[in-house]
Amino acid sequence: MTDSSNPGSDDTSVDVEGDLNAGLNLSPRTETSKPKRSSKRRWGPILVLVLVVAAGAIVITQFLGKSLDYYCNVDEVGVKATCSGERSLRVQGTVEKGSLAKEDTQTKFIIAFNGKTMAVVYDGDPGGKFQECIPVVVRGRLSGDTFLGNEVEVKHSNEYASQNKERLDTTSATTCPQAG
C-alpha cells in the first residue's frame, strides 16, 4: 500500500483543476495514471522472443547434432552403422552381478545386453545410484575389447518397489533378477 496517503507527491499538472480537486488524492497509481500503453512499441517482450528463438535453436541443434537415440545397446556396437567403434559412443547395458571392481581411481565392470557383454573401464567413481544389476549408459570410446568410459549415467527403469519388501529375495541371488 505505497500509495495510500501521500499528499506531497501531487505533481504540478493537477493544479489546473484548482479548488474542485482540493483534497483529492492524485498520487500516482501505476495503472490508472498511465496513458494507454498499447500504442507504444514494447521492447521487453521482443527481447524475450529473441532469447526464446535463440534458446529454441540451441535446443534443436543439441538434439539433432547428435543421434536422436541417446545410446546404442551393447549388442549393436560394431554391428549397427551408427554404433561403429571408431567414434565416441554411448552404450547401454546392465552391470553384471559380481563384475564390479575398484582399482585405485578406476572402476571396472562388465555391462551386458541381449546376450552380449562388454568390459568397461571408467576413470573415477560413478555417481547416481550406480550398482550391480542396474542398467547404465556409458559414454566413451572402444579400445580393443574394453570400453574406456568417461561418463557413466544410471538408466532407471519405470519400476518402483518398496525397499523393505523386495530386499530379501534379491540379495541372495547370484545373477541379476530378469528385468524387462
Added chain:
Amino acid sequence: MDDAGFIFTCYGVTLGAVALYIGLLLRRARRNGRTAKAEELPWT
C-alpha cells in the same frame, strides 16, 4: 533420510514457487481491482 538436501530443496522450491506466484497474483488483483465495484465483475 538419505539425500535429504536434494529432496527438501525439491519440495521447498516447488511449494515456494507456487506460494510466490499466489502472492504476486493476489497483489495484482488488489491493485487492479481497487476501484472495481463488485457488481461490475462478471464472476460476482
Added chain:
Amino acid sequence: MSATVPNIQSQQGVDASWVSRRWRGITSTGFSRFLGILAIVLTVWLVLFGLIFSPPDITQQSSVRIMYIHVPTAWVAYLAFGVTGLSSAMYLFRKKHSLIWDRFAGASAEVGVMFMGLTLVTGALWGRLTWGVYWAWDARLTTTAFLFVTYVGYLAVRRLGGSHHARARRSGVLGLLAVLEIPLVHFSVKLWRSLHQEASVANPSGDVKMDGLMLFSLFVGLIAFSSLYFWLVLHRQRVMYLEDRYEDADLDTALAERRAESTGGSHG
C-alpha cells in the same frame, strides 16, 4: 491527524464494501475458495505421504520422493497447455470471439510455464541423484525444454501490444500450434531411446509397476496439483480481466473514478 492534512484517511479504503472485498480477495468466489481449501489440504497430504508415509524405493532409496512432485508438475503443465490450446480454439472458431477464452488461454499458459519450469528443476535434482547428472540431451529432456521455451515465447507474444482482440488472434494461432508438441514430448521416450524412463502409469500397456503406497502418494500429488492449477487459472483469468479493464480505461475515466472515490469515501 493534523488539521492541515484533512481527511486523508477517510479518502482511502474506508468504503465498507471495499474493505471486506479486500480481505476476502476481489477475485475469489465461493467455488474458488472451496478449490483453494481443497488444494491446501491435499498439498499437506502430499508432503506427508511424499516425505513420511511412503517407503523408500529399492534402487532409488529416498530420491523417489522427488517423483511425487516431479510427475504431477509435468502432468499439470500438459493439462495447462492443453487448456490453452482448447481455449485458443474456442476464441478463434466460435462466432462470438469472446475474450474470456483468450484470458483462459493466457492464464493457463502462464501457470503451465511455471509448472513446466518446476518439472525441469525437480527433474534435474532427481537426475543428479539417480543418473548421476543434472541434465542429458536425451529425447525426453530435450523435447521438454523445447516445450518450455515455446510457451515462454507464447507469453511474450501475448505482451507485444495492440488491441485485446489482436492479442487474442495472434496468441490463439500460436496456442493451437504449440499444443501439438505435447504428444511429441510424452511419446519421445517411446519414439527414441532416452535416458529418461518410460511412463509408469500413463503407458499403453496398462500394467503399473509401482508399489501401492508409492502409487497412492503419486495420486495425491496429481490431485493436489490439479486442484491448485484450477484455482490458479481461475484467479489469473480474473486478474487478467481487471488488467484489461484498466488498460481500456483512459485517463479521463481514471480521474472520474478518483473524484468519485474522494466524494464517495466520506460517507462510506
